Amino acid sequence: MTETFVKERPLAAGSAGLSVGGGTGRGAVTVDENDLWFHDDTMASAEHGFRRVQVTEPGHPYAGAWWPPGHGLGYEHAFVHETKDFLEAIAAGSDPTPSVEDGLRVPATIEKSAAEGSRFTTVEGS
Incomplete structure (x- = not known):
């Protein structure tokens, strides 16, 4: 998938992933990098912004059962x-x-x- 369902916020060129949004936040998953980008709209405005969560670290569900940290799934x-x-x-x-x-x-x-x-x-x- 190379685009989001919302045409006003396309994915970066060459990216493979999915972007979803809801009433209190939004997220995007990049398949090519195994990253989750998360934005929490309930946070104070001074803290707004996407944060990157590397989902291949052992503390995340499933990832700890696979390869050493940083290796893609x-x-x-x-x-x-x-x-x-x-x-x-x-x-x-x-x-x-x-x-x-x-x-x-x-x-x-x-x-x-x-x-x-x-x-x-x-x-x-x-």
Whole structure:
């Protein structure tokens, strides 16, 4: 993916990732660098700004089970993480998340946003 759903804030040229926003913050993930960029709108205005979170450090969920700090994780690792969460939920007797219902909301959200000029939209049930 080389662009965001919000045309006014495109991703940097040559970047691969996803940018999402909500009522109290926003984030962006860069696939090529394994970074999470997070902006918390609830912070004092003097502290506003994106901060970089390197998600390959051992303190982050999943990353500690892989390579030494700083080594990138690839697309395939996400499937291992999904399987782990799914099996742990079954073992605990709880419903796995995200659910099929959660997944079905994604296309509805994208379609509604596209129909409204690619701007932030709220979808019922989310």
